[in-house]
Amino acid sequence: MTEEAREKASAPSRPRPVSPPLIEVRNLKLWYQLQQHKRRSVKEVLLSPRKGSAQVHWALNGVSFQCHEGEALGIVGHNGAGKSTLCLVLAGILTPDTGTVQVRGEVTPLLNFGAGFNRELTGRTNAYLYASFLGIPHRVVDRRLDDIIAFSELGNFIDQPMRSYSAGMKARLGFSVASILDPKIMILDESLAPGDLAFKAKSRTRMMEMIQHSQLLIVVSHSCALLRQICTHCLWLDHGQTRLFGEVHQVLDAYEEAMGGEEILDLDEP
Numbered sequence: 001m002t003e004e005a006r007e008k009a010s011a012p013s014r015p016r017p018v019s020p021p022l023i024e025v026r027n028l029k030l031w032y033q034l035q036q037h038k039r040r041s042v043k044e045v046l047l048s049p050r051k052g053s054a055q056v057h058w059a060l061n062g063v064s065f066q067c068h069e070g071e072a073l074g075i076v077g078h079n080g081a082g083k084s085t086l087c088l089v090l091a092g093i094l095t096p097d098t099g100t101v102q103v104r105g106e107v108t109p110l111l112n113f114g115a116g117f118n119r120e121l122t123g124r125t126n127a128y129l130y131a132s133f134l135g136i137p138h139r140v141v142d143r144r145l146d147d148i149i150a151f152s153e154l155g156n157f158i159d160q161p162m163r164s165y166s167a168g169m170k171a172r173l174g175f176s177v178a179s180i181l182d183p184k185i186m187i188l189d190e191s192l193a194p195g196d197l198a199f200k201a202k203s204r205t206r207m208m209e210m211i212q213h214s215q216l217l218i219v220v221s222h223s224c225a226l227l228r229q230i231c232t233h234c235l236w237l238d239h240g241q242t243r244l245f246g247e248v249h250q251v252l253d254a255y256e257e258a259m260g261g262e263e264i265l266d267l268d269e270p
């Protein structure tokens with residue numbers, strides 16, 4: 001995404017583009033089933049012999065928004081507001097219970113670097129495995145493997161089984177594989193710039209390059225400063241519902257005011 005495109009997309013007075021949105025979400029709802037572990041009385045067991053009753057928790061409860069090419073959408077909200085769940089729906093990993101989600105283009109979710117690594121295999125073999133999980137063809141990894149290894153700074157560890165890796169080393173390999181992607185619609189969690197301070201800075205720079213080249217970025221973050229820097233629009237989720245959606249500065253001004261200028265944790269989760 002070019003600077004010009006971002007400026008164009010964020011100009012509040014301009015009408016939004018007439019081309020169909022790349023992402024269109026209408027009245028999205030999704031619930032999880034929670035197990036109740038409440039001790040039941042003999043009478044309750046006799047009246048209802050099922051082992052445990054399930055309680056429904058609406059993680060998303062009526063979310064609607066649209067994103068067009070050239071935009072970057074930030075998603076904010078308290079812990080448990082539904083941000084990750086929404087990303088999983090947009091990535092096609094979770095299916096909504098009601099509502100519609102239309103995505104025009106391939107989505108690359110960078111949500112959990114290195115998910116699915118096999119501890120017994122070497123870093124090199126895991127690089128291929130993780131690449132195939134991200135949809136990167138084997139031949140592309142063949143061509144870029146030296147870059148991946150160099151970026152990861154793993155050196156000779158690349159041929160050691162992953163059980164000998166620290167969490168930071170695993171995350172570095174995961175990010176290095178993902179960094180060769182050239183995604184059209186990219187969903188990422190900014191907290192996933194992994195590793196020590198030096199590697200974090202390097203991966204943050206690489207993420208910025210990927211953002212520049214993508215057509216649409218969706219980013220979940222607790223950092224309003226970062227979102228103001230890279231996003232054109234923002235969606236504020238509150239207990240699974242859209243609290244506010246619109247131009248990034250308008251939404252974040254309201255969000256920060258409501259938070260009293262601080263990020264909060266919602267300790268009232270089920």
Ligand SMILES: Nc1ncnc2c1ncn2[C@@H]1O[C@H](COP(=O)(O)OP(=O)(O)OP(=O)(O)O)[C@@H](O)[C@H]1O
Binds near residue numbers: 057059081
């Ligand atoms: N697998 C699950 N089973 C049951 N409830 C879940 C499950 N995953 C998430 N939830 C619940 O759904 C709600 C939304 O969770 P989600 O992870 O999407 O929130 P979030 O905004 O991403 O939070 P955070 O900022 O802490 O990452 C929370 O109340 C959470 O407890």
